[in-house]
Amino acid sequence: MGVRFGSIASGSAGNALLVEVGKTRVMVDCGLGLGVARERIAQRGWEPESIAAILVTHEHSDHISGVEKFARKHGTKVIASYGTLSFLGDALNPEQYVEIDGHQAFAVDDVWVEPYCVPHDAREPLQYVLGDGNARLGILTDVGRSTPHIEHTLSDCDALILECNHDEEMLMGGPYQYALKKRVIGPFGHLSNVAAASLLGRLQRARLKHLIAAHLSQQNNTEELARKALAEVMGCSNDWVGVATQEEGFDWRDI
Ligand SMILES: [Zn+2]
Ligand SMILES: [Zn+2]
Incomplete structure (x- = not known):
């Protein structure tokens, strides 16, 4: 059937990923204002109404700030775990909220979805x-x-969008308050370039044709450092590794 995907924003100021499988279009997260989201979706050639569902990862504002506004305007379904839905309001018709089991694969029309749990x-x-x-x-x-569960789940992917949040030296020497630095590097925070590369190195990668570094910190990372870290594991040129940016995400790719 073919899978097409592209991002319209990635990073701590907002995230949204567009995915099309067969005739079905979904968005993963919508951490953008309604106007910006609609504009960037239109730039990618989609009508906002054509999106069947928003799959939400978690309730941090860079992932959900636009979810209910978008879904209310366009009648989009909002799919998430019990914990994430419990944070969202009751702005939508009850049937627009779909609670999923994080251990159970399911379909949204042509899109096959395997959710998985992360720390x-x-x-x-x-x-x-x-x-x-x-x-x-x-x-x-x-x-x-x-975790072993993450590495098992992400093995044998054809395309991978992988967090490269920060360079540890830049983070620790940078402007964040100490408490925030500790949160970011902590076991429930974000992946550094080194941690992302190490995770990538433990995956089965024989099928991997697209690799994109995502959710880069604008203060504490650079595109060059993220690309270099992942390229070393792949044994490829730095240019082969894509980067999702805050302002533009990345352009369509096809599997
Ligand atoms: Zn985030
Ligand atoms: Zn988060």
Whole structure:
């Protein structure tokens, strides 16, 4: 059936990923204002109304700030764990909220969705592998540490969007308050370039054709450092590794 994906924003100021499988379109997270989200979706050639569902990873504002506004305007379903939904309000019709079991794969029309649990400081955070039942796009942002469950789930993906949040030296020498630094590097915070590279090194990667570094900190990382860390594991040129940016995300890719 084919899988197409592209991001319209990635980072601590907002995240949203667009995925199309067959005739079905979904968005993963919507941490953007309604106007910005609609504008960037239109720039990618989509009508906002064509999005069947928003899969939400967790309740931090860079992932949910636009979810209910978007869903209310466009009648979109909002799919998330019990813990994440418990944080959202009651702005929508009750049937628009879909609670999922984080251990149970399911379909949104043509999109096959495998949710999986990750350690992050939210109520019940999930990440997702999306595909057509054959091709697999693995998504992992907002995770403090890798786990055997994560590495099992993300092995044998055709495409991977992987958090490279910070360079540890830049973070520790940078402007954040000490408490925030501790949160970011902690076991329920975010992956450094080194941690992301080490996770990548433990995956089965024979099928991997697309690799994108995501959720980069604008203060505490650079595109070059993230690319270099992942490219060393892949044995590829730095340019082969994509980067999702805060302002533009990344352009369409096809599996
Ligand atoms: Zn985030
Ligand atoms: Zn988060």
